[in-house]
Amino acid sequence: MYEFTYHRAGSLDDAKAKLSAGDDATLMAGGMTLIPTLKQRLAMPSDVIDLGGIDGLAGIRAEGDALVIGAMTKHDAVANSAEVKAFCPALAELAGMIGDPMVRNRGTIGGSVANNDPAADYPSAVLGLGATVITDAREIAADDFFTGMFETALKPGEIIREFRFPKPKRAAYGKFPNPASRYAIVGVFVAETGGGVRVAVTGAAACVFRHAAMEAALAGNFAADALSGLQGEAAEMNSDIHASAEYRAHLVGVMARRAVASVA
Amino acid sequence: MPSVSMTVNGKPVFGEVEGRTLLVQFLREHLGLTGTHVGCDTTQCGACTVHVNGEAVKSCTFLALMAEGAAVTTIEGLADGDTLHPMQEAFRENHGLQCGFCTPGMVMSGVALASRNGAPGEREVRDWLEGNLCRCTGYHNIVKSIMAGARAMSGQS
Numbered sequence: 001m002y003e004f005t006y007h008r009a010g011s012l013d014d015a016k017a018k019l020s021a022g023d024d025a026t027l028m029a030g031g032m033t034l035i036p037t038l039k040q041r042l043a044m045p046s047d048v049i050d051l052g053g054i055d056g057l058a059g060i061r062a063e064g065d066a067l068v069i070g071a072m073t074k075h076d077a078v079a080n081s082a083e084v085k086a087f088c089p090a091l092a093e094l095a096g097m098i099g100d101p102m103v104r105n106r107g108t109i110g111g112s113v114a115n116n117d118p119a120a121d122y123p124s125a126v127l128g129l130g131a132t133v134i135t136d137a138r139e140i141a142a143d144d145f146f147t148g149m150f151e152t153a154l155k156p157g158e159i160i161r162e163f164r165f166p167k168p169k170r171a172a173y174g175k176f177p178n179p180a181s182r183y184a185i186v187g188v189f190v191a192e193t194g195g196g197v198r199v200a201v202t203g204a205a206a207c208v209f210r211h212a213a214m215e216a217a218l219a220g221n222f223a224a225d226a227l228s229g230l231q232g233e234a235a236e237m238n239s240d241i242h243a244s245a246e247y248r249a250h251l252v253g254v255m256a257r258r259a260v261a262s263v264a
Numbered sequence: 265m266p267s268v269s270m271t272v273n274g275k276p277v278f279g280e281v282e283g284r285t286l287l288v289q290f291l292r293e294h295l296g297l298t299g300t301h302v303g304c305d306t307t308q309c310g311a312c313t314v315h316v317n318g319e320a321v322k323s324c325t326f327l328a329l330m331a332e333g334a335a336v337t338t339i340e341g342l343a344d345g346d347t348l349h350p351m352q353e354a355f356r357e358n359h360g361l362q363c364g365f366c367t368p369g370m371v372m373s374g375v376a377l378a379s380r381n382g383a384p385g386e387r388e389v390r391d392w393l394e395g396n397l398c399r400c401t402g403y404h405n406i407v408k409s410i411m412a413g414a415r416a417m418s419g420q421s
Contacts, residue, residue, distance in 0.1 A: 006266065006283035006329045035325045036307055038284070048283065050330060076319075100395025101376065102310065105319045106326070180308065182394065 001038045004045050008053045012136050012159055015049050019157055022047035027159065029072060029111030032103050057110070057161065060084060065167050071110025071160040079104060088129070090171040090189070090263075094121050097175055099182050110160045113145075116152050116207065118238065119183035121175065123208040128189030128200035129171065132164040139164075149206040168193045174259035176203075176251050178242055185243050186232075186251035190214075190259040192222060199256060204248045205236050214256055224261040227253060270331045272297070273341030281328045288312045288323035290331075291338060299339040299368050303397070310396035313369035313376075314338050320376035322395070339368035342375070351375050351413035360409030362400035370396050374410035375417070382418030384411060 005022075009015035019025045025047035028034050037043050051057065057072035060083050067087045069078065078084050079096035098104055098112075098121050112122040113133065126133070126142045133140040136159045145153050154160070171191035178185050184203030188211075191198045199214040217226040231253030237245035265280040272295060279294045291297045291314070303311035305324050312324040315337040342349035348356065351374050361367045370393070377384055377392045384392070389407045398406060 001284040004283045006327060008329075008332070031325065031327070031330070032307065035327070039305070048327075050327075052330065100310070101373070101392055102313060102320050102322045102395045103307065105321055 002041060002044045004038075005047045006050065007047060008050045011054055012057075012161070015051060015054065015159060016136070016157055018047065018049045022049075025049055027051055027114075029108040029114070030074065030106040031111075032099070032107040033111065033115050033117065051110075051159070058108075062087075063164065067165045067167070068162050069109055069165065070162045071114075072108050073110075075099070075104035075107045075109070075112075076101070078109060088165065088168055088171055090173045090191075091125055091129070091165070094125050094173045094175075094187075094189070097121060097173075097177065097182065109163060113163070114152060114154060114160055116146055116150055117183070118149050118206055118208075119178075119185070119203045121173075121184055121187055121202065124184075124187050124189035124200040124202035125173065126163060127208050127210060128173075128191045128198050129165050129168055130191075130193055130195055130198055131166070133160055134162045134164060135160050143210075146208050151207070166194060170263045172259040172263040174255035174257075174262075176255055186248055186255050188252060188255040188259050190218070190256060190263075192218075197222065201232065201252055201256075203238075204232050204252050205238060211252070211256070218260065222260065223264045224257040227257050227260060229253075230256070266329060268329050268332050270333060271335045273337060279328075283327070283329060285328040286324055287314070287316075287321075287326040287328050287331055287336070290328035291323060291336070297338050297340050301365055301368055303365065303369075308395075308397065309366065309369070310373060311366050311369040313372040313396065315372060315376065318379070320373055337372075339371060342371065349375070350416035351378065351410070354413030354416055355406075355409040358405050358409040358412055360402075360405045362398075362402040366396060366398045366400075370398070370406050370410070371413075374413055377410065378414035378417045382414055383420065384414050386411065 023046040026045040059070045075095045075098045084092040168191040175187040176185045187202040189200045197218040199211040202208045232249035234245045234249040237248040239245040269278045301311040303309035307325040314323045
């Protein structure tokens with residue numbers, strides 16, 4: 001790691017002040033991506049501002065019919081929350097499939113979503129459930145949030161405070177994990193929501209995306225059979241040592257059908 | 265240089281570290297607690313697993329300064345004098361190790377599982393060990409050890 005100055009922020013305002021005071025400061029949530037990135041010398045921030053000490057950023061609460069999850073809520077807390085399990089079992093299951101127990105004890109939903117790794121699990125749930133990302137400045141619809149590989153609509157210095165999830169009628173997550181890292185080689189989050197059927201695909205392409213043809217097919221008939229013949233577009237898929245673009249395209253169809261079959 | 269203070273195995277400790285100093289470096293190089301191992305240094309193998317405020321974490325992916333004020337437990341903190349912790353005893357009884365390099369992390373991870381589930385089944389133990397790698401591939405006895413250790417910890421024989 002290159003040298004940097006570590007700061008523990010006491011509040012969101014404190015974090016913002018420290019962020020703008022540094023030459024090239026960066027925020028850290030659970031550190032499960034940032035610390036390995038620093039160790040590989042892929043980043044050289046002047047200052048690392050730890051959000052872990054800020055009160056009120058972690059927690060799960062009902063808000064009307066919606067569920068609000070604080071940005072610094074750990075994966076382990078979401079995976080084991082009775083409230084999340086009752087609200088949307090697929091969301092708790094997804095959180096329990098991230099990494100391993102030690103990673104889930106540190107990694108946070110806000111860190112995962114802000115980082116927008118193409119193979120991260122949470123972006124598919126946020127997009128698939130049509131959640132709202134609430135920052136210190138504004139509310140951003142999931143459909144407008146994920147803009148590209150490791151890119152989001154967050155402005156420099158903007159910090160996610162929490163996520164508001166509308167209650168789905170039913171939802172499921174089909175994941176084909178990388179057997180070593182447990183990142184999604186392909187993950188498909190399927191949800192029947194008040195606003196229609198949503199299908200969000202992660203791991204497959206440069207950025208999480210909605211699969212319009214699958215959504216249309218499931219709107220008419222919420223059954224695995226309705227998806228027959230539908231899969232990913234190989235030309236748009238990632239290709240690496242773990243899976244070719246054609247294989248990923250195929251997996252998009254398989255994971256979507258498995259997800260639908262589990263709740264149909 | 266910034267300073268950090270925490271409790272390690274019940275004892276208050278203090279040290280001067282850089283921002284980039286990892287918790288595992290602080291434990292091994294500043295405190296001489298070399299029972300916590302660095303295997304992969306990439307958050308995968310779990311040999312560096314310790315408990316911070318009761319939760320298992322990978323100390324190679326945790327800055328020393330993040331542990332300010334925390335209670336840290338390492339493999340050295342488990343035994344009570346000459347009496348092994350029930351999880352350590354179970355590893356000895358079941359020959360839950362081959363070369364032994366991953367063992368400190370396996371034991372710390374096993375204790376963390378046992379604190380949640382006093383009678384885990386084989387499937388639960390194997391799922392839980394996603395984050396602990398044994399390059400000897402000696403998982404069979406490790407799983408047996410953790411099942412026995414968890415039962416011993418919860419007072420079942």
